[in-house]
Amino acid sequence: xxxxxxxxxxxxxxxxxxxxxxxxxxxxxxxxxxxxxxxxxxxxxxxxxxxxxxxxxxxxxxxxxxxxxxxxxxxxxxxxxxxxxxxxxxxxxxxxxxxxxxxxxxxxxxxxxxxxxxxxxxxxxxxxxxxxxxxxxxxxxxxxxxxxxxxxxxxxxxxxxxxxxxxxxxxxxxxxxxxxxxxxxxxxxxxxxxxxxxxxxxxxxxxxxxxxxxxxxxxxxxxxxxxxxxxxxxxxxxxxxxxxxxxxxxxxxxxxxxxxxxxxxxxxxxxxxxxxxxxxxxxxxxxxxxxxxxxxxxxxxxxxxxxxxxxxxxxxxxxxxxxxxxxxxxxxxxxxxxxxxxxxxxxxxxxxxxxxxxxxxxxxxxxxxxxxxxxxxxxxxxxxxxxxxxxxxxxxxxxxxxxxxxxxxxxx
Amino acid sequence: xxxxxxxxxxxxxxxxxxxxxxxxxxxxxxxxxxxxxxxxxxxxxxxxxxxxxxxxxxxxxxxxxxxxxxxxxxxxxxxxxxxxxxxxxxxxxxxxxxxxxxxxxxxxxxxxxxxxxxxxxxxxxxxxxxxxxxxxxxxxxxxxxxxxxxxxxxxxxxxxxxxxxxxxxxxxxxxxxxxxxxxxxxxxxxxxxxxxxxxxxxxxxxxxxxxxxxxxxxxxxxxxxxxxxxxxxxxxxxxxxxxxxxxxxxxxxxxxxxxxxxxxxxxxxxxxxxxxxxxxxxxxxxxxxxxxxxxxxxxxxxxxxxxxxxxxxxxxxxxxxxxxxxxxxxxxxxxxxxxxxxxxxxxxxxxxxxxxxxxxxxxxxxxxxxxxxxxxxxxxxxxxxxxxxxxxxxxxxxxxxxxxxxxxxxxx
Ligand SMILES: Cc1ncc(COP(=O)(O)O)c(C=O)c1O
Ligand SMILES: Cc1ncc(COP(=O)(O)O)c(C=O)c1O
Numbered sequence: 001x002x003x004x005x006x007x008x009x010x011x012x013x014x015x016x017x018x019x020x021x022x023x024x025x026x027x028x029x030x031x032x033x034x035x036x037x038x039x040x041x042x043x044x045x046x047x048x049x050x051x052x053x054x055x056x057x058x059x060x061x062x063x064x065x066x067x068x069x070x071x072x073x074x075x076x077x078x079x080x081x082x083x084x085x086x087x088x089x090x091x092x093x094x095x096x097x098x099x100x101x102x103x104x105x106x107x108x109x110x111x112x113x114x115x116x117x118x119x120x121x122x123x124x125x126x127x128x129x130x131x132x133x134x135x136x137x138x139x140x141x142x143x144x145x146x147x148x149x150x151x152x153x154x155x156x157x158x159x160x161x162x163x164x165x166x167x168x169x170x171x172x173x174x175x176x177x178x179x180x181x182x183x184x185x186x187x188x189x190x191x192x193x194x195x196x197x198x199x200x201x202x203x204x205x206x207x208x209x210x211x212x213x214x215x216x217x218x219x220x221x222x223x224x225x226x227x228x229x230x231x232x233x234x235x236x237x238x239x240x241x242x243x244x245x246x247x248x249x250x251x252x253x254x255x256x257x258x259x260x261x262x263x264x265x266x267x268x269x270x271x272x273x274x275x276x277x278x279x280x281x282x283x284x285x286x287x288x289x290x291x292x293x294x295x296x297x298x299x300x301x302x303x304x305x306x307x308x309x310x311x312x313x314x315x316x317x318x319x320x321x322x323x324x325x326x327x328x329x330x331x332x333x334x335x336x337x338x339x340x341x342x343x344x345x346x347x348x349x350x351x352x353x354x355x356x357x358x359x360x361x362x363x364x365x366x367x368x369x370x371x372x373x374x375x376x377x378x379x380x381x382x383x384x385x386x387x388x389x390x391x392x393x394x395x396x397x398x399x400x401x402x403x404x405x406x407x408x409x410x411x412x
Numbered sequence: 413x414x415x416x417x418x419x420x421x422x423x424x425x426x427x428x429x430x431x432x433x434x435x436x437x438x439x440x441x442x443x444x445x446x447x448x449x450x451x452x453x454x455x456x457x458x459x460x461x462x463x464x465x466x467x468x469x470x471x472x473x474x475x476x477x478x479x480x481x482x483x484x485x486x487x488x489x490x491x492x493x494x495x496x497x498x499x500x501x502x503x504x505x506x507x508x509x510x511x512x513x514x515x516x517x518x519x520x521x522x523x524x525x526x527x528x529x530x531x532x533x534x535x536x537x538x539x540x541x542x543x544x545x546x547x548x549x550x551x552x553x554x555x556x557x558x559x560x561x562x563x564x565x566x567x568x569x570x571x572x573x574x575x576x577x578x579x580x581x582x583x584x585x586x587x588x589x590x591x592x593x594x595x596x597x598x599x600x601x602x603x604x605x606x607x608x609x610x611x612x613x614x615x616x617x618x619x620x621x622x623x624x625x626x627x628x629x630x631x632x633x634x635x636x637x638x639x640x641x642x643x644x645x646x647x648x649x650x651x652x653x654x655x656x657x658x659x660x661x662x663x664x665x666x667x668x669x670x671x672x673x674x675x676x677x678x679x680x681x682x683x684x685x686x687x688x689x690x691x692x693x694x695x696x697x698x699x700x701x702x703x704x705x706x707x708x709x710x711x712x713x714x715x716x717x718x719x720x721x722x723x724x725x726x727x728x729x730x731x732x733x734x735x736x737x738x739x740x741x742x743x744x745x746x747x748x749x750x751x752x753x754x755x756x757x758x759x760x761x762x763x764x765x766x767x768x769x770x771x772x773x774x775x776x777x778x779x780x781x782x783x784x785x786x787x788x789x790x791x792x793x794x795x796x797x798x799x800x801x802x803x804x805x806x807x808x809x810x811x812x813x814x815x816x817x818x819x820x821x822x823x824x
Binding site: 050079126255273293 | 464
C-alpha cells in the first residue's frame with residue numbers, strides 16, 4: 001500500500017453542499033416550533049395538504065379497481081420507459097387535449113409525483129447561477145428544488161387585496177438576463193385563489209414581452225368554487241411556451257401514489273432542447289410506479305366527474321363555514337378562497353399581546369387549543385396562516401371556534 | 413412596460429447544463445446502433461435486466477395480496493414521510509439486522525427504486541468537482557447520476573481472469589484528496605460475479621487505509637449459485653462506514669414498483685452529517701409509492717424463501733445451459749457467473765471478419781439472427797457483451813444456437 005495522503009488519514013465525511021442547501025421550509029418552521037398540543041384537548045390539524053388523513057375524503061373505487069386489475073394481470077410489474085408508459089401518456093393526451101391547447105403523446109413526460117415533475121421542469125430549464133421567479137406566498141417545493149440546484153429564487157408578490165393576483169409591475173422589476181423561467185401556481189396553494197381570464201392574459205403578455213417560459217403548476221386545476229371558472233394558462237396563448245405540471249394527487253385524492261406529469265405546450269419549437277432535457281433527466285430515478293402508470297387510462301376514464309365535483313363541493317362548504325366564523329374574529333383577516341383546498345388568514349399581529357409573529361401565533365395556538373395551522377413564513381409570507389379545508393366539517397368548525405377563543409383571549 | 417433587455421428580445425431556451433450531462437450509456441449505445449432485427453426470425457432479447465418481460469418469472473401472490481390489502485384499507489393513499497414510512501423501515505430493520513451489522517429504523521431511508529436510493533447516497537456524499545470510484549465493467553446508473561452532478565467518474569478495473577475481483581493495486585492509484593467515495597456492486601451487474609469473503613476483506617482494508625466511504629450496491633444480495641456464499645460487506649467491518657443500497661426490484665421481481673432503500677452502517681458516528689443529508693435530499697421528490705411502502709412488512713415476511721430460491725435456481729440453470737453452448741464457440745470467451753442475472757462474454761474481435769467492435773458485433777447479431785445483447789461499451793468494457801439469464805430456457809437455448817451460427821459464419 002503506497003503512502004497515505006495526509007488528507008485521508010482520518011475519517012471526515014461532511015454532507016454535500018447540495019444537501020445542505022436542500023431545505024424544506026415547512027419542515028424547518030414546524031420543527032423549530034417545538035410546541036406541543038394541549039394534552040387536555042384533542043389535536044385538530046389544519047396543517048397538512050393531505051386530504052386523505054381524516055377519512056372523510058375517500059378515493060373512488062374505480063381507482064382501486066384499476067390498480068387491482070393491473071396487479072392481477074401480472075403484466076404491470078416491469079420497468080417502463082423512464083419518461084412514462086405509452087398507454088398512460090396516450091390516455092392523458094386524450095383526456096387533456098383541447099383545440100386551443102393540443103397535446104400528443106410526445107408532449108407528455110411522467111414523473112414520480114408533481115414534485116418530481118417540477119424537479120424535471122426546473123432542472124431542464126435552469127442553470128446554477130440563474131434565477132427563477134416564484135410566487136410569494138407560494139408553495140415551498142419550488143424553493144426546495146431551486147435552491148438545491150443553486151438557482152436563485154426571486155419572489156413576485158401576490159396581492160391579497162386583489163384576490164391574490166400577481167403584482168405585475170413588481171414582477172417586471174425582478175426579470176434580468178439570468179432569469180430562466182417563471183413558476184405560476186393556479187389555483188394556488190396556499191392562497192386558494194383562481195386567476196381570471198383577464199389576469200392570465202396580462203401575465204401572458206408580460207411573459208411574451210420578456211420571453212419568459214412558464215412553468216404552470218396547475219395541480220388544483222378545475223378545483224374552483226361556485227361560478228368561478230378555471231382557465232388552463234396554455235389555452236390562452238399560442239406563442240408563450242409552457243410546461244404545465246399536474247398529477248393524480250389532488251384530483252383523485254391519492255398523494256401517496258406519486259404520479260405526476262409535465263405537459264409541453266410549444267407550438268413554435270422553442271422548447272425542442274427542453275423536450276430532450278426532460279427525457280435525459282428522467283433517467284436518474286427511472287420514473288413512477290408501474291402499477292399506477294398502467295392504471296392511468298382506467299383512472300382517467302372510469303372515475304365519474306361527480307366524484308371530483310363532490311370533493312370541490314366539500315372544500316367550498318368548508319371554506320364558507322370557516323370563513324364565516326373566522327371573518328368575525330377581531331385581529332384576523334380572512335381572504336375567502338375561490339378554489340383549491342386552502343385558506344389564508346391574515347393576522348394583525350400588533351393586536352395580539354406578547355405574540356411576536358405568525359410562527360409564535362401558530363405555536364401558542366397549538367399549545368393552548370391543540371389546533372395546528374401552518375404559519376405564513378412557510379410560504380414566505382409572515383403574519384398570515386394557512387388552514388386546510390379538508391377536515392370533516394364538524395372538526396373544522398370546532399377548530400374555528402377554538403381559534404376564536406384563542407384570539408379573544410390574546411387580543412389587546 | 414419598461415424597456416426590454418436585448419437578451420430577452422427573442423425566444424432562446426437552451427437545455428440546462430445538467431440535463432446535457434445526464435446521459436444513459438445504455439440508451440445512447442442502443443439508440444446509436446440503429447440496427448433492426450431480421451424480419452424472418454422472431455426477436456429474442458437478452459438485453460434487458462427486467463425479469464418480468466417473458467412471463468416465466470412471476471411475482472409471488474403474497475405481494476399481490478399485500479398491495480390489495482392496502483388498497484382495500486383506504487388508508488395507504490396519503491403522503492408519507494419523504495424518507496419512508498415507519499412500518500416499512502421497521503420491517504426492513506427487523507428483516508435485515510444481524511448481530512454483526514445491526515440496523516434500527518433510524519438507519520433506513522427509502523427511495524423511489526434503488527436508482528433513487530443511489531441518487532440520494534451519491535448526492536449526500538459527493539460535491540461537484542470531487543471524484544467517485546466506479547467499477548469497470550459496471551452498471552451505468554452510477555455514471556448517469558454522478559456525471560449529472562458534475563462528479564468525476566474514475567473507473568477501477570474488475571479482472572475477468574479472477575472472477576471479476578477488483579484490481580486493488582490499480583484502484584489505489586485512483587484515490588486522491590478529492591475522492592468522495594467508492595461504489596461497490598456485489599453481486600455484480602453486468603458480471604454476475606460474487607466476491608469471496610477474503611476479497612471483501614481486502615477491499616475493506618483499502619477503504620480503511622484511505623478512509624473511503626463505501627456505497628455498497630447489493631441489489632442482487634443472496635442471489636448466488638450453488639455453494640457460493642454472499643457476504644454483505646457491512647457484516648465484515650465495524651470501522652468503515654457503509655451506505656448499502658438495495659430494493660424490492662430483483663428479489664421480488666417488481667422493478668416497476670420503484671421502491672429501494674439506503675441502509676446506513678456507521679457504528680462510530682462518522683456519517684452523522686450524511687444521515688441528515690439523506691433526509692434533506694429526500695424532500696425533492698417526496699419518496700416512493702405509499703401502497704407499496706405500506707405493503708413492505710407483508711412482502712418481506714409473507715413471501716416464502718422458496719420463491720426467491722426458485723428465481724436463483726432458474727438463473728443458475730440458465731447460466732449453465734448457455735455457458736455450455738457459448739463456451740464451445742470459437743472466438744468467444746465465457747466467464748461463468750456466480751450469481752445475479754447476467755453473464756459476460758468476451759469477444760475476440762480480431763477473429764471476426766469485418767466486425768470492428770462489440771457494438772458492431774451486437775448490431776450484426778441483431779440484424780442477422782434477431783438476437784439482442786448489450787455491447788460491453790454500455791458498461792465501459794469494450795469487446796464483451798452481456799446477456800441476461802432470465803428468458804425462458806428454451807428461448808435462451810435458441811438464442812445461444814443462433815449466436816453460434818452467427819459466430820461460425822463470421823469467424824476468420
Ligand atoms: C401547488 C402544489 N404543487 C405540487 C404539489 C406536489 O404534488 P405531489 O404530491 O404530486 O408531488 C403540491 C402538493 O401539495 C402542491 O400543493
Ligand atoms: C446493480 C444495479 N443497481 C441498481 C439498479 C436499479 O434498481 P431499481 O430498478 O430499483 O432502481 C439495477 C437495475 O438493474 C442494478 O442492476
